[in-house]
Amino acid sequence: MRPALDRLQLIEHHLLGRPTPAEAAQWQLQQLTDPALAADTDAQQQLYRALHQAGRQQLRQELELIHSRFERQTRRRGWFQNATAHLRRLLQRPRP
Structure with a gap:
């Protein structure tokens, strides 16, 4: 492996892995x-934080989109239910 990749792998091991106490001291x-x-x-830690924040922001946007779609469907269903309630009551009445 190239030295730069070895160095990055070492940094990632210490930031994301579980180094032993001896490795941490070293x-x-x-x-x-x-x-x-x-x-x-430090630069790698900042990159991880930025990626984490971007992922949270994307997830928040996706959840808000799902919520708004659900709300629209619920409102439409509610409107239709209200509009046809009178007809349903008429149809459910027992006939003499």
């Missing part, structure tokens, strides 16, 4: 001694 030391690694890690 990681902290690496970040203190390598400012570029600390900067890359």
Whole structure:
């Protein structure tokens, strides 16, 4: 693998994986001694946050669309029920 991909994989392991306590301690030391690694890690964390926020926003929009469609269908059904209620009552009356 290319060194840049190895570095990204290492960052992802520490951000998304479950490093052992020894790995976490080593990681902290690496970040203190390598400012570029600390900067890359911070950039990757910001990217994850932005992706998470974008996903939440998209989900919220999809849920609002579903809700508005459901509300429209319910209103239409309610209007039709109200408009035909008199006819249904007439048809349900027992005939003499």
